[in-house]
Amino acid sequence: MTTETPRTDGALARLARFCYRRRRLVLLTWIVGVVAVAFVGFSYGAASDNDYSGGKSDSAKAQALIEKHFPEQQGDTLTLAIKAERGIDDPAARQKIEKVIAELDASPLTGPVTSPYQDENLVTKDRRIARTTIPLTDKDVPKTEVKPLVDIVKDASGDGVTLGLGGDKAEKAETPPQGPAEGVGLLTAAVILFIAFGSLVAMGLPIVTGLMAVLGGIALMKLVGHLVPSPDFTVLVCSLIGLGVGIDYALFILTRYRDSLRDGDEPESATVKAITTAGHAVLFAGTTVLIALLGLIAMGQAMMAGVAVGASVTVLVTMIAAVTLLPAFLGFIGYKINALRLPRRTSRQAGGDGAATRERRTPAERWAGVVQRRPLIAAILAGASLLVLAAPALSMRLSLPDASVQPHDRSSYTSHRIISEGFGPGYGAPLIFATEVGSTNGDLGPVVEAVRKTEGIAYATPPRISKDGQAAVFMAFPRTGYQDEATADLVHRLRDDVLPKAPGGEQVYLGGPNAGAIDFAEDTSSRLPLMITVVIVLSLLLLVVLVRSVTIALQAAAMNLLSIGAAYGVLVAIVQWGWLGSALGFPTEMPVTTWVPMMMFPLLFGLSMDYEVFLVSRIREEYERTGDTRTAVTRGLAGTAKVITAAAAIMIAIFTTAVLGPDVSVKQIGLGMAVAVLVDATIIRMVLVPAVMELCGKANWWMPGRRALKADPTPPDGVEEPVRV
Incomplete structure (x- = not known):
């Protein structure tokens, strides 16, 4: 926890001094380490594994039988x-x-x-x-x-x-690379940083730090893939989250460093102070992101466990870079942090009579005053707005993209359209039935006939026996397509009613890519509450340790859930309902990709906690100094509004670049995360947090077994201390 007078003898202070004084050694170590890891990782890293099957579902059992007894069918x-x-x-x-x-x-x-x-x-x-x-x-x-x-x-x-x-290989072959989208995001981030700092030097440090951390993190993730395989979209997810948090963490520390220089500290002292305050908050915030990401392991799915570990490795490297590489850079830069800057007008008004002067109230202070005068109305309006945005999420459908949702200029979409016209939309959504052949089910004729007569089935093929004579398969084609809800209903009807009633049907498993996607979606939906619970509980415990307040931790969890719910709702409205979908590059209405909401939740919960940590830690500092919640919220908001706004703008810019790319699933996660960060940095941080904290008053600082915090024995005099922004 940061205080007004940070410790100068702790582990972080010693680390900051070492990195500052041994800056050449630290920088050389980072450069050599990143180059070496990048060479090994990109040369010998593990290949991607996009297999979402497995477990105990019918589709997994059918696939296991096919792989064992029909090896000739394993080729693409x-x-x-x-x-x-x-x-x-x-x-x-x-x-x-x-x-x-x-x-x-x-x-x-x-x-x-x-x-x-x-x-x-x-x-x-x-x-x-x-x-x-x-x-x-x-x-x-x-x-x-x-x-x-x-x-x-x-x-x-x-x-x-x-x-x-x-075919799957054809779809991947004609999907263009992400292209210059990441470059656009970086350029936008550079512009935002330049506006925030007004200095090319200060602008460059967070970007260089973030890029080095992401490069090393992704290369390390590829090596870890030998132990925990991950799907091919993991690299892009790691790039998005790594750049976002890497630049943001450096931004928070650099802001504190510049504040300390402005207060008269020497560069080394300013570096130590920045690391022991903002750097301490970075470690807490990054740990929250790690906990949230590792919550994906609770899903019990190997593919998502690979994403969780890979992204966690990248975030961990960005955290280490923020508290080691950045202090080394500061050692080289020193007082030149504001070099190459544009001239700016000062807002300070000097008193002609020599009396004490005060800086103008910032827009953030004035806004906090507006919210605090009508906290109940502000909280109700903000909460209602978020609930309205979240409402579409109640109708969310999950699936995996196929050729039918690809851009219409793709050859794979052309193939899908022609096949659907000539042979029916269900040709691209075949259902594969597999069973072991034994004395009790040697004749599959009754099963095939029962499936063929089921409403919604276009036709079924005769059964085929494996070369070893131990298994049999046959296929059936629905009348509806891969993405149609009626196809999922048909799969359930076949499993629950048709197969159990057909002679020998109890041992027949329904699988295939279509059924596998349905099982994956339903398994995700059933396990999502467990993951949400694990992430919230662990994050709350960490936040309680940081702010030493149960009330604020509960507030943070509730507000984070509201912002994530709003992001889910907007995602459903655009992707599934088609509102503005074509304008954002979505070829057609489609279900939300199965792994997107599952991936979004831990990422967004962790990132929301980032902003919560930086805002509340500053409010906590002011409260311990003044003992007044209203003053603490006003000053805390004023002291962090500019940097949080800049950080959020950088996140939004980077996540929005995913919408510019060709992959419909990655576009979804980029859109959802950009919306969530926008909501979090505006409605949550600027309205709900000050309103709710004003309503709670001293109850904000409630902690079981501890007396309420007391005011500073030497409160400030009548002249309010200028607030640094």
Whole structure:
């Protein structure tokens, strides 16, 4: 906990002095360490693991049977979809189609390709639409090698013939990289820092510190992936969260350093004071983020555990950089922290009679006064606004994106559209039934027939026995698509009613990518309350230790839940309901990606606690000095408003860059987190916190087994001390 006179003999003070005095050694260690870890991590890091299956769900059991008894089906496949306006038998159309099929068949990446001219089942009755499956010889083929196949198909379209190449590998191959989005975020952050500090030197330090920390953190995350595998989106999530907190943590410390220089401290003393105050708060805030992220482990899903560990490693490196690398930089910069700055007008008004003068009241002070005069009205209006924003979250649906929600210029979307038109929307959402073959269920005919007669099933295939004779599989295609709620209802009806009533159906497991996505979504929904509980309880305990107040810790938890709920609601309204979705780059209305709300909660809860720590710690300092809650809130808000606003603006800029990218799931998490930070930095910090603390009065500082805090025995005189911003 920070106080007005920080300790100068503690561990943090000693660390700050060491890093300041041995700055060359510290900087060299960081540079060599980051370069070495980056080389090893990016060269020998673990490959991504996007497997969301596993556990005890029916889809996991079906997948286990298929992997054990049908190894020949483990390779990835692509689907070529063909639509010819004059029919595929038109000579010009046939020449083009056969040429494409021959080029795909000749690729070293593909196995034998069956032409639709050789199998009537691959062609619609009107012979305008056809399809064929293209097996890939290597399960781990890089997407860069699949991209030429996508280009062959896209380039061949035209003159009345439309072709599309679908499949997971094709989707990934034609998804462009994030591009310059991160650069846009960094440039925006630089502008914000320059406006906040007015100095190019002060602007550059947080960015350099954040970049070095993120580079080292991501490389280390890739090495940790050998122990805890993580999905491919983990790198982008780590970049977003690492840059956000890395720059923000450096910003908070640098602000305190400049304040201390302004008060007359020497650079070394100012560095020590900044680390023992803002640096101490950074460690608490970062630890809260770590606890929140590791709460993902409570989900019991290997994929999310990998994300949690990977992101935690990145945040941990940014924390270490803030309290070691930044003090070393300050040792080099010293008094030049304000160098290369724009001239600014001063707001100080000198008294002509030589009497004591005071600085003008800042906008934050004036705003705090407005809220404190009508705290109940302010709290009700702010709370109602957040509840309205959160209301759409009650209708949230979860799923995983497929080709139907990709941009319409993608070949994978073209393939989906053609296949849906010719063979039904359920062709892209196959249900795979698997069972072990034994004496009790050797004849799957009754099961297949029961499935075929189920309302919502378009058709079912005959069962196929494995080569070892120990397992059987068959497929059924629903009439509805992958993202339709009716498809999820159909899966439940088959599992709960149809299979149990069919002879031998009790041992049949319903799986496949579609059912797996449904199981993943439902497992996430059922475990989310546990994760939320774990994150809140652990974070509350940490915050109680920091501010030594149960009341403020409970206030923080409630307000964080409100801001996260508001972010969920806005996300549902834009992504699922389609409000402004097209303007923000979402191709169509779609369910929220399953892992997005699960990932958002711990990240946002931890980040919200960051702002809570920095604001409340400053309020606590003022309360211990004055003993007056209203004065403490006013001065605390005034002393942190500018830096929290700048930090929030940086976070919003960085998270918004994800919306500029091509991945619809990453766009969702970027949008949701930007909205949450905006709500947290405005409605929560500027309205709810001062209003609720004004209403609670001295009860804010309640702690079991401890007397209420007393006022400073030497309170300030009638002349209010100037507030530093």
